[in-house]
Amino acid sequence: KHILIVPGDGIGQEVTEVGKKVLEKIAAKFGHDFTYDEALIGHVAIEATGDPLPAETLEKMKASDAVLFGAVGHPKYDNDPSAKVRPEQGLLKMRKELGLYANLRPIKLFDELLSASSIKPEILKGADILFFRELTGDIYFGEKGRKNNGDTAYDVAEYSRYEVERIGRKAFEAARTRKKHLVSVDKANVLESSRLWREEIQKLALEYPDVTVEYQFVDATAMLLIKDPKRFDVVVTANLFGDILTDEASQIAGSMGMLASASIGDGTGVYEPIHGSAHDITGKGLANPMASVLSAALLLDISFGMKAESEVVINAVDQVLKKGFRTGDIADATTDKSMILGTDAIG
Amino acid sequence: KHILIVPGDGIGQEVTEVGKKVLEKIAAKFGHDFTYDEALIGHVAIEATGDPLPAETLEKMKASDAVLFGAVGHPKYDNDPSAKVRPEQGLLKMRKELGLYANLRPIKLFDELLSASSIKPEILKGADILFFRELTGDIYFGEKGRKNNGDTAYDVAEYSRYEVERIGRKAFEAARTRKKHLVSVDKANVLESSRLWREEIQKLALEYPDVTVEYQFVDATAMLLIKDPKRFDVVVTANLFGDILTDEASQIAGSMGMLASASIGDGTGVYEPIHGSAHDITGKGLANPMASVLSAALLLDISFGMKAESEVVINAVDQVLKKGFRTGDIADATTDKSMILGTDAIG
Numbered sequence A, B: 001k002h003i004l005i006v007p008g009d010g011i012g013q014e015v016t017e018v019g020k021k022v023l024e025k026i027a028a029k030f031g032h033d034f035t036y037d038e039a040l041i042g043h044v045a046i047e048a049t050g051d052p053l054p055a056e057t058l059e060k061m062k063a064s065d066a067v068l069f070g071a072v073g074h075p076k077y078d079n080d081p082s083a084k085v086r087p088e089q090g091l092l093k094m095r096k097e098l099g100l101y102a103n104l105r106p107i108k109l110f111d112e113l114l115s116a117s118s119i120k121p122e123i124l125k126g127a128d129i130l131f132f133r134e135l136t137g138d139i140y141f142g143e144k145g146r147k148n149n150g151d152t153a154y155d156v157a158e159y160s161r162y163e164v165e166r167i168g169r170k171a172f173e174a175a176r177t178r179k180k181h182l183v184s185v186d187k188a189n190v191l192e193s194s195r196l197w198r199e200e201i202q203k204l205a206l207e208y209p210d211v212t213v214e215y216q217f218v219d220a221t222a223m224l225l226i227k228d229p230k231r232f233d234v235v236v237t238a239n240l241f242g243d244i245l246t247d248e249a250s251q252i253a254g255s256m257g258m259l260a261s262a263s264i265g266d267g268t269g270v271y272e273p274i275h276g277s278a279h280d281i282t283g284k285g286l287a288n289p290m291a292s293v294l295s296a297a298l299l300l301d302i303s304f305g306m307k308a309e310s311e312v313v314i315n316a317v318d319q320v321l322k323k324g325f326r327t328g329d330i331a332d333a334t335t336d337k338s339m340i341l342g343t344d345a346i347g
């Protein structure tokens, strides 16, 4: 199995290094032969080549069995709305070119972190949500530009039936293996693309009579996720709504630093933390690498079908937490200072 | 002063009745002469006239000094994505026709409700946020439709410089009277309309050097609102992001049933709860009318400049809570059952 490591920007570098070490340990322990290569994306790729997704990186991705990804982004571009070349273009192009239309984000709280969240433990205990975020359509990829001499800017949100059906099917299939409850999130009371979305999910629902489907407007979901996270099992939604709701839902897991995601579709799967490049803590050895480690676990499970190996990794994270070790982001007032470790040490 | 009562659908009817009674009490107490009229909108208007915003309603709105609004919506349309006439069209048309480009949503927790939220009291205590949601632009009002024989649906998100500037200015002005901290929320790393949004806020910031401006991506805000609500003072954002974030932020106030909003702009101001029509509890006398009562307080303050009168209303809500009275939505495990009242009684 050939694994491409794509650390990207900011803390992506630090956390992916830990994720890779975990893959090496697993290979040694289970007698697998994993080979590795590395490639650039985002700001570091722009600096080196002028292109946020160099052709060489894309070729390497297509030729590998799985990609362990870090993060992209840099404050320099965020505060310069007129920049023409941006790190995020690399990320979006990768998603499109690899056909990564399904982004899976499991939100599950490690028991040890019950008190790390801003939400009450009794509200959280037992919450276990699997998000399916559509990743190659919507307002991310529609036409965008300026008109009226640059005085007006526009972005087109767009969905085809085919795009909704394929992500919907993945969500229904997953719901079947879980609590058989699916929430489809849209804004069908306002958006035409949401109405088409709802039509397609309604059609699919006929094929999955064993799955209970609930339709929610995105504003209601944003509220209910915090009010009562346990009412959710599988959630399927569009690209933009998924971006917002899964970051919000990270608070259910105590910290963004604990959440992994899998982007899958037509070819190579890409596995990455849901957190960003976090330039404010970059290079300080403070980043929580557990989301990258758990991304490696998802990689083993989904792309390589190595369920046992994946569980060993998840268990290891659990053991580290049970022993009381924490990174800064998941420590609380009761944490003994000596148990707060940096990126490498906790890795 | 002439006040138009527009209850709309579902619990809109029940809660607006209480809101109106409060206005009558204030008029009597302070010796004001308020006159009232009533008009239809939403599902009830469709049933009566075929039109979700009858011309007569719009005329009456324009001719009044303020509108006390309820809610619109009906499950019948939600589950029928192909319906051509929908209650929400009445709401959106009203916003456009009255030029209600600024939706103010104050999020403030009554101390008595600290324990009613799913968020920890120590995270909430002291949180006080004022949202400015743009209300007449964005993907709500851009072109929308189908193409490719109906197989693709699209919605255009659009902002002009002028639209961003006028809502931005209102937010900066408000920040000046508060903690002088403004968070502008966009998705400028992906959307062109967000980049224009950010450019305009950056320009305005030069005119308000006493206000500290922070730029956030909407996914980060969705997370930070729950993680650390106290870091926010004034927030300004686009129509769709504002819809999602303010419903989410309702959890900071313990319940959607406590949150009022003011929609202002070129003419008559409209005051309404942020909750919806809630058909599941309609007609049962269970709805929490406090959001409508607090909407009446906003109406007195903003449209009539009656600050003292407004404070009397807010104090009355506070007293009701201090005495231990609750509606079901804000009761918790420790609430004495006999203190849980219905809509009229708590009104």
Ligand SMILES: CC(C)[C@H](C(=O)O)[C@@H](O)C(=O)O
Residues within 6 Å of the ligand: A072, A073, A088, A091, A243, B189, B190, B219
């Ligand atoms: C960096 C950004 C473009 C990206 C997105 O919005 O998809 C990120 O927030 C994510 O969720 O992966």
Ligand SMILES: CC(C)[C@H](C(=O)O)[C@@H](O)C(=O)O
Residues within 6 Å of the ligand: A189, A190, A219, B072, B073, B088, B091, B243
């Ligand atoms: C009913 C709906 C169209 C409306 C909106 O999305 O604006 C509502 O959610 C609101 O926030 O007032």
